[in-house]
Amino acid sequence: MKNFLIAALATTVFAVPAVAGDYPWKPDKPITIIVPWGAGGATDQVTRVTAGVLEDELGQNVVVVNQPGASGSIGKKNAWEAPRDGYTWAAGAPKQLGTYKLLGQWDTWIDNWRLYNTVTNVPLVSVNPSSPYKDMGQLLKAMAEKEIAVATAGAGSSGHAAIEGIKSVTGIKYKHVTYDGGNPAVIATVGGETEVTTQLxxxxxxxxxxxxxxPLAVLASQPLEIEGYGTVPPITDYIDKPLPILSTAFGIFIPKEGTPEEVIETFNMIWEKAIPNSKALKDYALQKGALFTPVYGDxxxxxxxxxxxxxxxxxxxxGRAKISPEELGIPKP
Amino acid sequence: MADGLGYFFAALGGFLAPATLFNIGWATLLGMTVGMLPGLTATLGVALLTTLTFRMGASDAILILVCMYVGAIYGGSRSAILLNIPGTPANAASALDGFPLARAGRAGEALGLATVGSFCGSFIGMLMLALVAPVLAEFALKFGSTEFFWLAVFGIVISGRLTSVDDPLKGWIAGVLGLLVAMVGQEGIHAYQRFSYGSTDLAGGFGLLPALVGAFGFAEVLQVMKNLKYETVRGASDRILPRLREVAQRTRTIVRSGLIGTFMGLLPGVGEDMGAWASYAAARRASKTPEEYGKGSLEGLIASETGNNAAVPGAIIPVLTLAVPGSAPAAVLLAAMFIHGVRPGPLIMIEFPSFIFEVVAMVFVASVAILVLGLLLTRPLLLVLRVSREKLMPVVFVLCTVGSFAIASRVFDIRVMLGFGILGFFLREMKYPMAPFVLGIVLGDILDKNFRRGMVLSDGSLEPFFTRPISAVLATITIGVIVLAIPPVRRLIGSLVRRIPFGRSNP
Amino acid sequence: MGRKIGLRPGPGLRADFLFGLVLVALGIAVAFESWHMPRLTELGVHPMTAPGLVPGLLGLVTALLGGILTTRSARTGDDSIAGVVGSDSRNLSRQAGRFALTLVLCLAYAVVLVGRVEFALATGLFVFSFIVLFEWNSERDFSGHVRAVVFASVEAVIVAALVTVVFERIFLVRLP
Structure with a gap:
């Protein structure tokens, strides 16, 4: 029985693809990507798809590890503190790397990391189908008069930024109701506990x-196509003042300092060819209503x-910033 | 429905290929191992295999993940029974009766019955998945913030009541202490760092698993080694295969636990843990021999094991029909389905009509696999009981250390494990049960966020907590359990009951 | 391991009484800290989402339960110190000794060795010393000692190797 188990495991663990691309770096042990959020969330899903592409290219297992906590800073910190040998990466929204310092959470900076982006997510304003609002215009009118409950994944989440963005240009009122993540916020709106959600x-x-x-409007300047539904109009159809940028790019990243040159070179090559042509990632983006935006480095x-x-x-x-963005060299948009 | 049956058998037939059977076998065994080892959980196991099954076909890969999930929740009962260390938080209730049974030389019987219970649980959950998945998922949507708040309170109250039958006060103190532990670290609404005093480690909060491994594992090591006497259980050569009659006698308990477990599984975040506890509580309530509970009741053991395994298909139901996971491992399963191009969600019956029934078939094979493999492996597992404590406990402690480190690779987690082990040891010496403490850590976050969210939605009014229909029911039960455990109230009720006939005869 | 004790403990041993007081103190401290947590009203958030709300209430509940425990213990004089049953002071100190040895060994392994020494080596050392120290029996003759030590070494090597391989290779977990 035991031998059987070991044999079985051996076949799985070592069942890595025999054919790998020709890259300067040939990893000889599994690569870890730390997802600093829970399993099953947006970052987790796209990272697992990305990991599959990397496995095929590198001919090595790519293990996705979830290390959630403290707005994603714990997991990223572990990647930062890992040996700089190219075997430990972090995943998530790279924009956070530019705001941890500002929020007094962690002294790191976007330029300390080498970025490899995959998809970009945009927030979407949707209502429960039984609510009376048929289009964004009606909703904005109602929100100008009374506080409507808006579900988001919490302070600082994409959904929160979205509704705050709308508020900043239209002066609407809303009641902020926060959930454990994007999915629970969406479910609360489906279940009718809240009327509106502005999650991704x-x-x-x-x-x-x-x-x-x-869906009433997408917070972008062009319409969004969702496979199996159709097209959602952009918020700019209803508000003619410029809105802050609310999209969020996702990807993987690694500390710049100390990471071997051949690792960087290899990932540049993968992002040059394999990633932009990956059917898995493309399909994922189309199904999920995300934009496929593979770019890397600068x-x-x-x-x-x-x-x-x-x-x-x-x-x-x-009022959440511990220091002024100007001190960090972030000019006003 | 006929279509469904067709899909089910077609899928089942497909699983009979030798390669697939082989996959089922190793995935279930690996799941059981993951479940048995404290610190390694179903979530970790499923996440690990998601990566490793990447290149397989969708149905093979998802089958492997389902086997892993079912196997892990089942496997946790093994260490709960043999060592009093639940392998996953969901098996804490199983240790209550399983371990005393093992100490009494009835480990084989306990392991065998728990296996049958797990099988029945998965099976009942599977039936619900096949027959009423969409309806159940809709019902789960009715659970809002106030309901989750009550569910968390209810969990602490019943677990405290049940693990400390003679002295519920201590059970509740343990539960509230667990809730307090959960308050440490960044809270979920404003990301404010509570009780962390500038430490990044504390800001991340105490991990559930290190705390669990410490409070159950390390505390048990200390306790066992401290005692002057320790008897290895020698006469544990009792029968393993439960008699049909024994199982048949408990049909009501099994069916009830299966239904409760499935339902708990539907609710995100509550899942398997509450499935076990609620089933255990209900079984004790309905039992003819409630005094045996906690001392080695086969009925209690089968209730909790049926309950937590039924929660597995329960957690898969909203994954399929709403694309909302009912538990953390189910969340990974959902991600895996997306990766393999299956899109669960409200349209699944239209887009992938056969898929629900394929999953039903997967759960079915996984249940059969735990039944067969579980019973085959019981005999070798019994050897653990014969190992002297000097040889066994260092190994347990090594596993505790690795297990607490494994989740997040944080050295801090090892310290947490040690701290909770020592705390747990002293609490146990003072007769505080550990299970409500650990459940408190699980439920603290749910309680906190849902209470505040409920208060925001109601603008600070407590009214909806008592007037929304499901909340009202949960509140009534919870408060009832508390009130009935207060000694003066018990005496009052006792005297009222005695007085009533007297009053009637005296107009 | 709860056993009902027959002997009435002296005032110095009143675990419930004292622990109740500890809980009252802890509960009040938690409630106090919670009260002083920022309400974040300056951010314009709903007052009911104040971070201190739930911990504050839990602190009060803790204090309440602690108070009940202390009062009950004072009233009934009944108390529980498990493990004292039928054991004289000699047994008690032997238990304390065994407890201390276990604790020291475990801490030495998990705090000192792990992370500094190669994981497999640390594990081997720990398992070996644990077995040898606890199995030490002065009545054994020389060959008995040798056999015990050999057995302990074998187990130490097997455990160290197996744990390292299983976790690193199969579960792909990083070891400290």
Whole structure:
């Protein structure tokens, strides 16, 4: 029985693809990607898809480990403190790397990390189908008059930033109701505990497709296509003032200092070819109502920068920043 | 429905290929191992295998994950019975009766019956999954913040009451201490760091698993080694296969626990733990021999094991019909389904009509696998009882250390394990049960956030906590359990009951 | 391990009475700390989401339960110190000795060795010393000692190797 078990395990653990791409770096043990959030969430899902692509390319197991806690800083810190050999990565929204210092949570900075982005998520305003609001215009009108309960994944979450963004340009009122994550917030709206949710489209896609949520507007400047539902109009159709940037890029990243050159070189090559052509990631994005935005290195940093600016100044406005964004060299957007 | 049956048998037939049977076998065994080792949980196991089964076909990969999940929740009962150390938090209730049975030389019987209980639990959960999944999932949506708040309070109250039958006060103190422990660290609404005094480690809070491993594992090591006498159980060669009659006699308990477990499984965050506790409480309430509970009641053991395993298919129900996981391992399972191109959610019956029944078939094979493998492996596991404590306990402690470190690779977690072990040891010496303490750590966060959320939604009014229908029921039961345990109230009721016939005869 | 004790403990041994007081103190301290937590009202958040709300209430509940425990213990004089049953002071000190030895060995392993010494080596050392120290029996002759030590070494090596391999290779867990 025991031998059987060991044999079985051996076949699984060592069942790595024989054919791997030709890269300067050939990892000889499993690579770990730390997801600093719980299993099953948005970061976790996209990271697992990414890990699959990496496994195929590198011919080595890529293990996804969940280390949640303290707004994702614990897991990222563990990646920071790991040996700089290319075997430990962190995943998540890189924009957070630019705001931890601001919030007094952790002394790290976006330029200490090398970024490899995969998808970008956008917030979506949806209501419970039994609510009277048929389009964003009606909802905005109602919200100008009374406090409507809005479900988000908590202070500082994408959903919170979204409703705050709308509030900042329209002056609406709302009652902020926070949940443990995007999914629970969406479910609370489906279940009718709250009337509105402004979480990420990716967290709402299934419910929108199933007719359990009515999407009113996407917080972007162009319409959003959700497979199996159709097109959701952009918020700019209803508000003509400029809104803060509310999209969130996701990806994996590694400390710049000390990480071997061949590791960086290898991942650059993967992000140059394999990732942009990955069917798994493309399908994932389309199903989830996310944008597929594979970029790396400085280009990725440039893409993330406006997100950091936007977040930093809204944290500042909300009184949550421990130091001024200007001190960190983050100019007002 | 006929379609469903067709899909089910087609899927089942597909699983009979030798390669698939082999996968079922190793995945279930690995799951059982993960479950048995304190510190390694079903979540970790499923997450690990998600990565490793990446390149397999969707149905093979998901089958392996389901086997792992079912196996892990079942496996936790092994160490609970043999060592008094529940392998996963969900098995804490199983240790209450399982361990005394093992000490009394009836370990084989206990392990065998727990296996049958787990099988029945999975089976009942599976039936519910096949027959009424959409209805149940809709019902789960009715659980809002106030209901979750009451569920958390209810959990602490019944667990405190049941683990400390002679002195519920101590059970509740243990539970409230657990809730307090859960308050340490960053809270879930404003990310304010409570009671952490500038320490990053404390800001992350005390991990549930290190605390569990410490309070059950390390405390048990200290306790066992402290005692002057220790008898290895030699005469444990009792029968393993339960008689059909014994199981049949307990049909009511099994069915009740299975239904309660499935239902608890539906509710996110509460899952298997409450499945076991609520089933155990209900079984004791309905029992003809409630005094045996906690001292080695086969009925109590079967109730808790049926309850926690029924929660597994229960947790899968909302995964399939709403794309909302009922538990942490189910969340990983959901992620795996997405990765393999299956899109669970409200449209699953339209988009992937056969998939629910394929999953039903998977749960079925996984249940059969735990039954067969579990019973086969019981005999070798019994050898653990023959090992002298000097040889066994250092190994247990090594596993406690690795287990608490394994989850997050934080050295701090090892310290937490040690701290909770020593605290747990002294609390146990003073007769405080550990199970409500650990359940308090599990439920603290749920209680905190849902209470505050409920208060926000009601603008500070407590009214909805008592007037929303499901809340009202939960509140009544919870308060009833507390009030009935207060000695003066008990005496009062006792005297009232005695007085009533007297009053009637005297107009 | 709860056994009902026959002897009435002296005032110095009143675990319930004292622990009740500890709980009252803890509960009040927690409630006090919670009361002084920021309400974050300046952020414009709903007052009912104040971080101190639930811990404060739990602190009060703790103090209440502690108070009940102390009062009950004072009133009935009944108390519980498990493990004292039928044991004279010699047994008590032997138990304390065994407890201390276990604690020292475990702490030495988990705090001192792990993380500093190679994991497998630390584990081997711990298992070996644990078995040898606890099995030490002065009545055994020389060959008995040798046999015990050999057995302990074998188990230590097996455990160290097995745990390292299983966790690192199969569960892909990082070891300290």
């Amino acid at each position: 489209a990716s967290e709402q896609a299934e419910m929108v497709r199933g007719g359990r949520l009515r 280009e990725a940093r440039d893409k993330v920068w406006p997100e950091i600016q936007s977040d930093a100044w809204s944290f500042h406005a909300a």
